[in-house]
Amino acid sequence: MGTPAIESKTCSIRINVFSGARQPMPSGTNLLFTVVDGNQRVVYRDFRTTSSLTLTGLPYFENLGDYYSVLVTASDYAQAGFYPVKVSPQAPAVVDLMLLRNNAAFNFKNAHWGLLRQTHPQYAGLLGAGADSESAAELRYQELMETQPAVLACYFNLVTAMSQIRLPQGASLDFLRELVWDNSSGQGMKQDRFFAWARRALVDQVNQAATLNEFTPEPGGVFFHAGASRQWKHVESGEVNLQLTFYENQRRIIGGVDCLIVEPAFDYYKDLAAHAILEVIANSVTQSLTDPRQAYVLRWIAGRQAGLPDFDPPYFLE
Numbered sequence: 001m002g003t004p005a006i007e008s009k010t011c012s013i014r015i016n017v018f019s020g021a022r023q024p025m026p027s028g029t030n031l032l033f034t035v036v037d038g039n040q041r042v043v044y045r046d047f048r049t050t051s052s053l054t055l056t057g058l059p060y061f062e063n064l065g066d067y068y069s070v071l072v073t074a075s076d077y078a079q080a081g082f083y084p085v086k087v088s089p090q091a092p093a094v095v096d097l098m099l100l101r102n103n104a105a106f107n108f109k110n111a112h113w114g115l116l117r118q119t120h121p122q123y124a125g126l127l128g129a130g131a132d133s134e135s136a137a138e139l140r141y142q143e144l145m146e147t148q149p150a151v152l153a154c155y156f157n158l159v160t161a162m163s164q165i166r167l168p169q170g171a172s173l174d175f176l177r178e179l180v181w182d183n184s185s186g187q188g189m190k191q192d193r194f195f196a197w198a199r200r201a202l203v204d205q206v207n208q209a210a211t212l213n214e215f216t217p218e219p220g221g222v223f224f225h226a227g228a229s230r231q232w233k234h235v236e237s238g239e240v241n242l243q244l245t246f247y248e249n250q251r252r253i254i255g256g257v258d259c260l261i262v263e264p265a266f267d268y269y270k271d272l273a274a275h276a277i278l279e280v281i282a283n284s285v286t287q288s289l290t291d292p293r294q295a296y297v298l299r300w301i302a303g304r305q306a307g308l309p310d311f312d313p314p315y316f317l318e
Contacts, residue, residue: 009060011087013095015053017072020100020293020317021107022300022310024051031099032073038065038084060089070095076102080297082305096304098297104317106149106293111156111314113138120314122173123159126196129178140181150191153292156313158194158264161242161299164309165234167205172244175202177254180261186226192290193265200258203246206232221245225263233267237306240299243267266295293317 015033017025025031028049035044035055044055060066067084077099087093116124128137144152162173180187180195187195209215210232221231222245229248234241247261268290300311 009062009089010057011060011066011089012054012056012092013058013068013070013085013087014092015055015070015072016094016096017051018096018098020098020104020297022098022312022316025099027051029074034069034071034073034081036069036071037061038063038067043068054092056092058087060087068093070097072097072099074099078102078297080301082301096301098300100293100297100317104293106153106315107318108145108149108152108315110316111145111152113141116314122163123156123314126159126173126176126179127155130181144189148189148191150292151189153296153313153315154191154290155189155194156315157292157295157299158242158266160311160313161240161266162264164311165236165242167202168208169201169205172202172206172242175199175205176262177257177259187261187263191292193263195261195263197252197254197259198262200248200251200260202244202262203230203248203260206244215244218243228263236308237302239302240266240268240295266290266299268295268298 013035017031019025029051030047030049032047033044033053034042035058037043037059038061043058058068066087068087069081069083070085071079071081073079080097080099082095082097085093085095110119113124127141128134131137131140159173162176163171165172175198176196177199178197179189180197182188183190206215210217214234215232216235218231218233221243222228225231225245227247227249228245231243231245233243243265245263245265247263250261252259296311296313296317303309303311
């Protein structure tokens with residue numbers, strides 16, 4: 001009898017490409033798909049005009065060679081990719097990527113004040129808190145949308161993430177009471193962060209979540225935030241994790257509740273082993289601030305790969 005042949009194993013990868021509107025890329029878009037195995041060998045590279053591509057018969061090594069990289073590029077778009085894509089013979093690995101047009105514009109057609117009040121009452125309520133009247137709140141919001149769209153997009157990015165991050169007693173967004181609008185002190189609405197009055201209980205809630213390894217303290221971070229007392233970072237994924245910086249010496253009573261200042265922001269990468277591969281999108285305002293468009297894409301890609309709730313702020317990019 002001869003020696004039985006050893007059956008070689010193969011694997012599959014399904015790549016889905018979406019636009020900044022969180023919809024499949026328009027049919028006919030010429031996309032360059034590149035797939036590299038963990039041994040740094042290009043196993044596929046070709047142009048296709050489909051938003052979804054399934055590659056079968058890819059080599060499976062049963063070692064580090066099974067950590068693939070996937071990259072998609074297109075003319076007039078910023079590239080996007082992900083690593084590592086862990087493959088298996090049992091089922092296709094699925095990679096969802098988002099491509100943005102160069103100089104992608106913010107579209108707030110689903111976030112006009114009246115509609116936002118209906119679809120996202122918590123987001124609108126926080127934006128309107130402290131205004132003298134409903135009309136004053138709407139006017140302030142409209143001015144923000146028209147004159148500082150990147151700032152509004154940043155706000156939506158952050159509150160969407162905060163609404164999805166659960167603490168022992170509710171979502172982190174539930175603890176915010178009123179935004180800081182006055183930028184004269186350096187605290188206010190910015191394109192990479194905002195400041196808000198929050199129930200003091202938020203500090204204890206985050207501290208409890210840290211004992212469950214959902215947040216990690218960053219004591220050195222306060223040195224870069226004048227007047228800050230404590231800072232934590234959510235450790236949900238490799239990219240665009242929520243960072244909360246507290247200013248416990250700034251206190252105010254709102255509606256009979258003891259409040260302090262909190263500064264939510266995004267930290268792009270949890271560590272040097274960041275997963276998403278994204279071409280830096282040129283910032284139309286300044287090169288020193290986080291571009292909310294890049295945060296939007298990275299957060300969406302990382303969430304899809306980690307199986308988190310869809311990152312769906314009430315705006316999109318086109």
